[in-house]
Amino acid sequence: MTQNWGGQWSADGWTARIWAPDARHVGLLLRGQPHAMTRQDDGFWSVTVAARPGDAYLFRVDGQDMPDPASRLQSGDVHAPSLVTGPAGDAWQTSWQGRHWAEAVIYELHIGTFTPEGTLAAATEKLAGLAALGITAIELMPVGQWQGGRGWGYDGVLPYALHPAYGSPGDLRRFVDHAHSLGLMVILDLVMNHFGPEGAYIHHAAPRFFDESRHTPWGAAIDFSQPAVREFWIQCAEYWIGEYRLDGLRLDAVHQISGPGADDFMRQFAQRVRAVDPARPIHLIVEDERNEPHLREAGFDASWNDDFHHAIHCALTGESDSYYANFSHDPIGDLCLALQRGHVEEGQPRPGGDAPRGEPCGHLPPTAFVNATQTHDQVGNRARGERLLSLADPEGLRLAYALLLVAPYIPMIFMGEERGATTPFLFFADFTGDLAEAIRKGRATEFAGIASLGAEVPDPLSIDTFQRSRLAWGDANARDWLDLTRRALAFRAAQVVPLLKSGRSAPAEVTRHGTASLSARWHFHGGTLDLWLTLGQVEPDLKPPQDAAFSVGRFGLDPFALCVTTRPR
Template sequence: MTDHTAPYGPRSSGLGLHGDFSVWAPDAHSVHVRADGRDHTMAPGPHGWWHARVPGAGPGSDYAYLLDDDPVPLPDPRSRHQPRGVHGPSRVHDHGRYEWTDRTWTGRPLPGGIVYELHVGTFTAEGTLTAAIEHLPDLADLGITHIQLMPLNAFDGTHGWGYDGVLWSAVHQPYGGPDALKAFVDAAHAQELAVLLDVVLNHLGPSGAYMPRFGPYFRGETDWGPSLNLDGPGSDHVRGHVLDCALDWLEHHHLDGLRLDAVHALSDTRAVPLLPRLSAEVEALATHLGRPLSLIAESDRNDPATVLPREAGGLGMNAQWSDDLHHALHVALSGEKHGYYADFADPEALPTTLTRVFWHAGTHSSFRGRTHGAPVDTTRTPGHRFLAYLSSHDQIGNRARGDRMARHLPPGLLLCGAALVLCSPYTPMIFMGEEWAARTPWPFFASFTDPDLAEGVRRGRRHEFAALGWRAEDVPDPMDPATRDSAILDRGERDNEDHALVLRTYRSLIALRRREPELSDPRLDRCGALTGDDGRTVVLLRGRLRVLCNLGTENAGIELDAAPTEILASHGRAGISGNTVRVPGQSFAVVRL
């Protein structure tokens, strides 16, 4: 475990348990803690830390800090419980009081897994962790191995995506608070499901961001606001806070891994950057706990060093999201070529991303106006280190209306995309509802309590899409509760035959991946992909297996090197005559040579 006692301060998991309070406020001249309604003077200590013992305080006590002459009490930057929202006091939370039932859980490694991205606030109408537990058996039955929860840390308002969080370690109270998360993880482990959490450490949201009032947590700017101070004065304490936060999620909430949002926005010039240090700490914790723990990075750099081991000069992440395959699939299936999709209109984009991860691998990106990325060494880097997906919260939610591909494409084309993802050498990820071709949108929404901020977000969203030709009235109001409500999954759709067909096929594809070792084989140099002359037929080569996709509307004859036998087809049976497989339009077939 990380020792931050000097100079970083105490481990945050014990905050206030025995009436002992500590806070880092290096520039303050005086600090008071208001605990259970009474103010207590804190004593300065080394390295900018302040301490106080409050007799009688403990689990369940509400507390906040007052800095210098400011009469407004502020929540603890390391808070574990915010029952009254991000502007209210923190509450002392005792992790040890929860009675876990997952003592036999030994974890699940990410290699060989199937990840399911889930947003608690729209997964059910109730929008709570407790309500989500009811549907865990469905995910286990589907063949999911890892649930990736979108951010849960406290943000202003009731509903939102979660990327506007301001208290990194407090579970959003409208979702149920810390014990609700523990109950969800406990129930998931009972279903043999690992749980990952999306954490946002690169910026704070615009409302309730009191952390900078305490110390130099931020310096510089990112696209989303101030940049985390990882290499300036005081950065030792900031890094200590980040490490404590990550380890607390994994150890005390029994999570199985973290997805790190936008690591490319973490500016860090120190000799030992934060991410390798985090990787080492998590590896040590995994050894202590006796179960695998995963770190998955979101990175816009297309840099294979993100997933290289620390010993090889990499960042030591277990995996990273890879948008390039998504973009290539989106263009091939939908024909959309605007914005960053334009670079993926090349017919070689899809076979390249299916076998070599990145399309931009030291090549020119017209969207960025420069050369971008670096190639992956396919002989040494296993495919399971990259997440592949047909959809994600970003790629749906950042469309003006949040419309899913199922709104525009027939089931057959969606299943072709699913077959390529689920039969790829990568770690597949499914965005919630995708498995039955959900048609409910997933637009951007928030619920900030400040009217001026709410109006600013509303105007900003409309201005952003006006530049792309959208009328203001066609962009959903992100502050209207109806926008969030429109995103709630409609499980009644599954009774419709088209949706039921998609769900059955997803189950079959996942089962096939588990059954056939050639499909889960992560060795990229053993994977091949070809496209027909018109770009409408795609063949994925996986050992002796072939995944044949016909993206066109007419039947296509695909000639193979030997006479195959059919394993799975999306629409009835494919026609096999000698070495030729006739695949109906907008369908796929998996065959064995």
């Protein structure tokens, strides 16, 4: 029998549950009053009590008081009592059936820095402008509660609870409802591979949640061989999809979801999450450094494709430090591979690289790859958080951005990119004491000796670092970038999306011309998509048609030029 994590209502009252398989004594403190809990054979403890929505409660596990690891709402920070929740009080105003994955144009945003207010309510007011540009999906960086007021969201310890600095659960429901009224999908970034460094009481309640023999870069690995662990994360995803009518999830660093039980967990996860609302499509994206096809072959929609980003970044900046090393030898050649096959690294030896990485993925449809020229990782993991516009030729970046939007892969825009933002996006957190000092030192050590990524590291705990990362809405060059975004996405919706929906009919063909130019053709049952590109040189022999449906720059005259056209079958 499947046990539910957290609280659940029934005709008998409110039942609280927690998994503490090795604990000797577990109790519930409801409104400060103790209630003994009963242990089941599977290690769950439960008790049914008379409760009201808004009541504060804690679990007492072998003398340690702690909030509910599956808390839906906190009375304060991650150390405070959890709150009993009831049914949502507001009804959906918009009828919503979802959107086809081929229509996805993703906009990644961080609620805390997207607007001056840093709230869901303020972000809701910006959605109409994004929809008008042709964006079709919002991807929220993680919103599960962590300690402190500010952070990226990847240090969450209460993954079922909305981070309170962003607003109330009702604010999130209104955000999603308004997005749907504008035709926008909403996707949530969910972190299942680790917990943050402060307030993760699950370590005390259930040490078996973790496999101490394996470690991730962020601490002990999670043990997915345990049925209760698998249920914790599946029920968490079911909660977000069902309670907030989300359209999908982006799963952070699934290459760290490994060990016994991990493959079964991922398959079960996809089946259960999609079953929450089978009447509409639920889209599942992974971040997976392995460049392997098996999850996408098993039903996950797509994977983040850093290979495309790295090729573009190296071509525009010439950087060769750190993970750019093996993309710096021939970035245009790598771009040809990315446009032809999706991933660049598919298990072949690579100059400058370590052991070969990846497996052949060229058989996957273009929609199985989420491409980007900027992301929170690639901007924020620089010491000074520079956006690409501060590092590269603006005309070269405009061309790369246009390529991102019209190529037949799923494009993702990082907040502000659509308006040519130069605001940095820095790493920031809100811890105190020894933990804060350890983060400061770790951040400085990480970038020591990597000149291109920045030697001087802003204090990640300073409020100024957070405030500097707030998106500026008064960019001087915004109109030009917004016009390019609008024009490229109109072409995509009218001519690229129908081809994607028709399905691929043959492998893509990509030809390199000279040192920095290429042409590409993608074959679909509905026709072909043809593209010509020169990225930094005038190529007089590259002569695309004069009546192209979408173009940037002039071939034979400009060093940066792009031309795209379609032909029906």
